[in-house]
Amino acid sequence: MNAPEPAADCLFCKIVAGxxxxxxxHATDTVVAFRDVNPQAPTHVLVVPRSHYETAADVAHWEPSAAADLVIAAAAVAVKEGLGEGYRLVFNTGPAGGQVVPHAHLHVLGGRALGWPPG
Structure with missing residues (x-):
């Protein structure tokens, strides 16, 4: 399958397009990472695939190398942001899972101790 077209009404597709x-x-040929406008930690960066997929499972199914690229980019962001003490990676899936924008995105959270359970 070829990568899907950007969704005309997708906030993250519009950010990726500039x-x-x-x-x-951080940006590569396959992903873009940008600061969350509503940060939940001192460092809160979203890593999104340039291709429009609604969920992380869709990315992994249709473009598995892009799924790996999301995690590789998240690790690069963590290094750039000085998160050597640790960080959390989170995919929210669907409205009940807390996904607000229906474009797959990986949250990179850090800069403070992150308790468990989250939330």
Whole structure:
């Protein structure tokens, strides 16, 4: 399958295209990482595939190398952000799972101790 077309009404597709400004902290041919506008930790960066998929499972199914690229980019972000003490990676899936934007995205959270359970 070829990568899907960007969704015309997708906030993250518009950020990837440069149509909506964001503070980009890392970018590759397959992913873009930018600061969350509603941070839940001192460091809160979203890593999104350039291709539009609604969930992480969709990315893994249709473009498995891009799923790996999300995690590789998240690790690069953690290094750039000085999160050597540790960080959390989170995929929210579906409205009941806390996914607000229906474009797969990986949260990189850190900069403070992150308790368990989250939330």
């Amino acid at each position: 149509d909506i400004p964001a503070e980009i902290v």
